[in-house]
Every structure is written in C-alpha cells, then in structure tokens.
C-alpha cells in the first residue's frame with residue numbers, strides 16, 4: 001500500500017461501495033472528506049473522523065465547499081447503472097459527465113490531483129481480449145459514453161492545464177458492501193441467490209466472460225494513482241483473468257454449498273461477449289499487481305455476507 005499521509009482528500013461517492021473502501025484506507029493518516037448524496041451510499045459506513053458533505057456533485061456550491069484546499073480527489077460518485085443510463089441518458093449525463101467536468105475545474109483552481117473512476121464499459125464490444133488501453137472506445141450505452149467523455153476530459157485537463165489526472169478503467173469490481181445491480185453486481189446477486197437457495201439466474205448461454213477484481217486491489221490501484229508520476233494516462237484495472245458467467249455461477253454454488261439450480265434467462269440485449277483486462281500498463285506505471293484471487297475474494301465476500309446476516 002502506498003503511504004499517503006497528511007493530505008486533505010476528497011472522495012466523491014465515498015459512502016458507496018468502492019469509495020468507502022478508499023476512505024477506510026486513508027482516514028487514519030489524512031483529513032478525509034466525502035461528497036455523497038447517499039442515493040446508493042450508506043451514511044453508517046462513514047468513519048467518525050471523516051467529514052460528510054451530504055450533497056449532489058451537480059451542485060456547484062457544495063462542490064466548491066468540499067474541494068476548498070484539497071490535495072487529492074478520488075472521484076467515484078456516479079450513476080452506476082447501464083440500464084438507468086438507457087432510461088434517462090440526460091440525467092445520467094449530468095451526473096457522470098457534466099458534474100465530472102466541474103470537478104475537474106475545481107481541481108484546476110485548487111491545484112489538486114484527481115484520480116477518476118472510468119469503466120471497461122467504454123470499450124463496448126472489443127476487437128480482441130485481453131483489452132489494452134489502445135483498444136478504440138466504442139461504448140454501447142450512454143453510461144459507457146459518459147465514462148468515455150470523463151476519461152478523455154481528464155486526459156485533456158492534464159494536457160491543456162497541467163492538472164495531475166489519472167484515470168482508472170475498472171473492470172468488474174466485487175467485494176463487501178457492493179451496491180446491487182447490472183453486471184458489476186453479478187457476484188453479489190449470485191451469492192444472494194445461492195445463500196437463499198433460489199435459482200441462480202444466468203443471462204443467455206453463460207459463455208460470456210468477465211474479469212472480476214476484488215475491491216482491495218482497486219483500492220491499491222487508487223492509492224498508487226494518487227502518487228504516480230505517470231499522470232495524464234488511463235489504466236485498466238482488472239486481474240487479466242476472465243471467467244465465464246456460467247463457471248462463476250457454478251463456483252458460487254460450490255463455495256456456498258448451495259443446492260440452488262442454475263437457470264438460464266434470455267440474453268440481455270447489447271451484452272458484451274468477452275471482457276478481460278490487459279493490465280500491463282498499470283503494472284509498469286502504477287506498480288499495480290492484483291493480489292486477491294477469485295477463490296480468495298469469494299471466500300472473503302462470503303464471510304462478510306454471513307456476518308451481516310448474523311448481525312441482523
């Protein structure tokens with residue numbers, strides 16, 4: 001883990017899944033602020049020593065207040081849903097693209113570094129796997145297009161204004177506290193189904209592949225991005241190992257010792273067939289090495305899920 005100390009840090013979306021883990025890694029040695037509207041984030045996750053600015057990243061007053069005097073911004077807040085972006089592209093654009101642009105402006109005036117959460121969704125249907133950062137962006141949803149615009153704006157802000165920006169293109173992140181929904185949450189959904197003894201529902205033939213990366217590895221990438229000299233770049237953050245959704249369903253049934261049947265539903269329109277990250281650039285420039293195997297990550301998630309069930 002990188003040693004970041006004595007900094008004033010803003011984590012947008014810091015009450016959410018990934019953001020809250022970034023907060024946990026930083027709060028002991030830094031002044032940490034969180035800007036979150038709690039639309040999917042959870043206030044009780046916020047450590048006492050962090051400061052919550054409860055508000056919307058579309059609100060320029062709260063953004064100004066939260067960014068005053070910051071050294072580093074980890075930008076995680078977003079509408080994280082392909083289907084919502086298809087239903088309401090304009091609202092999602094306001095949050096995912098326009099508000100990000102304002103945040104970059106704030107970083108420019110505060111001389112702050114910004115680490116931004118982009119997504120493998122920008123690649124759409126890639127021509128080859130594993131996917132390198134050179135793969136042309138060809139998003140198949142407003143969400144993917146919005147992440148692409150954020151990704152490009154961040155690189156432009158480095159070129160035009162010298163803002164230290166680093167973009168992390170997350171693949172499928174999983175781990176404790178995950179907000180459920182879309183493919184990013186498929187592990188959490190399968191686990192819930194397996195633990196409840198309900199059918200595990202696989203979309204289509206289950207031969208589609210995804211690269212699942214445990215949240216601790218994503219935190220590690222964020223911390224390295226906050227100190228790297230290789231700014232103005234975008235990096236893939238995955239594991240480099242793809243697994244089919246069918247295999248994932250079987251693995252989850254095994255680790256939970258569940259008797260759930262695996263059932264296949266209609267394929268989701270526009271679903272990407274193959275997705276797996278080439279992480280060599282993150283490895284060379286961020287020293288990023290994913291450490292948590294899928295088996296270990298699933299065990300840790302299962303332990304967490306069981307503990308939350310016992311607690312309630």
Ligand code: NAD
Nearest residue numbers: 013015016017018036037039040041056057077078173184
């Ligand atoms: P999440 O929904 O758990 O977290 C998002 C957080 O942003 C929540 O706390 C939510 O309340 C907050 N938020 C949403 N809209 C807001 C607004 N208008 N103003 C202020 N706060 C707002 O999602 P996550 O999985 O932790 O995702 C974090 C980031 O990672 C997002 O930018 C997402 O696009 C990106 N990402 C996630 C994955 C994944 O697999 N989880 C994959 C690729 C990219």
